[in-house]
Amino acid sequence: MGERIKAQLYGKKRLLEEGSPFSELLQQMVNTMLEGEIEDFLSEGRAAGKVNKRNGRTSKRVVSEFGPLDIATPRDRNGDFEPELIGKRQKSLTSGLDDQILALYAQGNSIEDVRRLLADIYGISISSGRISQLTDKVLPEIQE
Structure with a gap:
C-alpha cells in the first residue's frame, strides 16, 4: 500500500479518487466496521438470552466521495441486524x-x-x- 501511495504522489495523480489506495483503504475500513457492528449486535443478543447467529454477507456497491466501494454487509440468521454505518438499502456512504x-x-x-x-x-x-x-x-x- 505504501508503494502505491508513493507512486500516486510522484505521479501527480489525485489522492482521493476512484481506484486510489485511499479508496481501497476506506473500503477495508467500512467492511471492518460492519463486522464490528454485527459482533456487537450478536453479543448484546446473547447477553439478553436471544439465540441468533451470523448468516453470511450481502454484497453491494455503494457510492462514496472516493469512488464506488464494494461492501459486504454481514447478515444474521434471524434477519434482525440493521447496520448503522450503511443501512440495508442505502446506496451511498455519505459524508x-x-x-x-x-x-x-x-x-x-x-x-x-x-x-x-x-x-x-x-x-x-x-x-x-x-x-x-x-x-x-x-x-x-x-x-x-
Missing part, C-alpha cells in the same frame, strides 16, 4: 456528498453539470438518476 450535489444544483447547474463537476472535483461518477432522486426531494423548496 456530505448529498449536500454538495444539492448545493451545486441549487446554484443553477443542470443535472449533467452536477455530474461533470463531481467527476472533476472528486473523481467519482454518479448517475443522472441518482442526482435526480436527490434533487426531486428538495425541488419544491428550491422553487420557493
